[in-house]
Amino acid sequence: MQKIGFLVSPGFQVMSLSALSVFEFTNIAAGEPLYAMQALSEEGGLVRSSIGTAMETQAFGSAALEDTTFDTLIVSGGPVITPSTPAVIDYVRRARQVTRRMASICTGAFMLGDAGLLDGKRATTHWANTRALQAKFPKAKVDEDRIFITDGQIWTSAGMSAGVDLALGLVEEDHGAEMARMVARYLVVYHRRGGGQSQHSNLLDLDAKSDRIQTALTYAKRNLHTELSVEQLAEVAHLSPRQFSRAFRAETGQSPAKAVENLRVEAARLMMEQSRHPIDIVARETGFADRERMRQAFLRAFGQPPQAIRRGMR
Structure with a gap:
């Protein structure tokens, strides 16, 4: 069973949580627990979203997670770009050494960038923030018009709904295209958008x-x-x-x-x-x-x- 860590910070966007539904329904479609998910934050406990609702999290430095290694760590973003705290930057840097895949949804890409993970990598984020991402991290190769991008260990996605496409891409890599299509049907997603698809229509x-x-x-x-x-x-x-x-x-x-x-x-x-x-x-x-x-x-x-x-x- 693969463990998925989902890192949130105060002011995260609720819609990013829809990515977790992809792993939930993969378990349902497979008839067995292929994924285990854990919400993480710096301090643990309830973390408020940008609309005021809160979700329960585990502190990533807590004793309960001391021996936990995540297969994939997903960093969620919010509608406002906020500086990453030193503790979050340190955790993301250390996680890269033991985590198979690092992913971000929307402005979560800025956290990966703060940790130095985007240097020399192709990346994307919400179209409204791509120029800011490129300006802040000039060593990254920011693509302004992609739903999500995979560059080795690093996965980045555009705005919040694109987190579903990214998660389906992760499932496809793990369990094949047919499983991803089945999960998309469960979620009533018409079609999994490929990473190469434009953010604009x-x-x-x-x-x-x-x-x-x-x-x-x-x-x-x-x-x-x-x-x-x-x-x-x-x-x-x-x-x-x-x-x-x-x-x-x-x-x-x-x-x-x-x-x-x-x-x-x-x-x-x-x-x-x-x-x-x-x-x-x-x-x-x-x-x-x-x-x-x-x-x-x-x-x-x-x-x-x-x-x-x-x-x-x-």
Whole structure:
């Protein structure tokens, strides 16, 4: 049975605890206790979260844990970046010597950085804090747009919900992809997002104020495999092409053509993550005329071709 230590500090974010449910339901799916979990803190006892609720913890320096070695130590973060205490830094440094994997959720990456664990490592955190993480730890290689990143012993994840993806990745490494999929189904998670997936979504970023433009956007999202010309979208919105283009840019900040390309790129990336379809089929199903047009669109969006994005996902 593998022991999971979950380190929290005052002001931790409650949603990070959802990562523990992944290990709980792995035990349920397996029909046996594959994981044992222990909440840890510097002083032990009740630790208050950022919303005021508290959880019971064991002090990591207590006699009760003196002989306990964790297979994996997960450091939780909170909505506000707070300096790590000397005791936490010392504990994390010492834990690295005897722990197989060290992981962080959201701003927990700053604790790993304070302990020197991110030097020379690829890492990520919540998108709003990636630049601060890079500035504070210049020896780290911070990726601003990944759900989670694995670099040897060190695992880091983006915002709080990404902790579930990271935990599912840990389970997959331990017990295989089928077990991870089964646990995702138990948790009613539609699909485990791979570490290479973006933190951002063009489907969420695109918004419109008027019903006409929103109707056109909805139509575009449902018909990405078709040509989707400006004339076609304008007809759906019951506007002339000129009126539609002007209104669309005013409401979304993008031209219709650019918005459609962004939607196609995101759909293609999601399809590559969720299937093993060849690039040619992905290009055709998401409305790109051929793989070269899709390649050029990926280079504009990510600075990388589809093949490199797929390798990163794997």
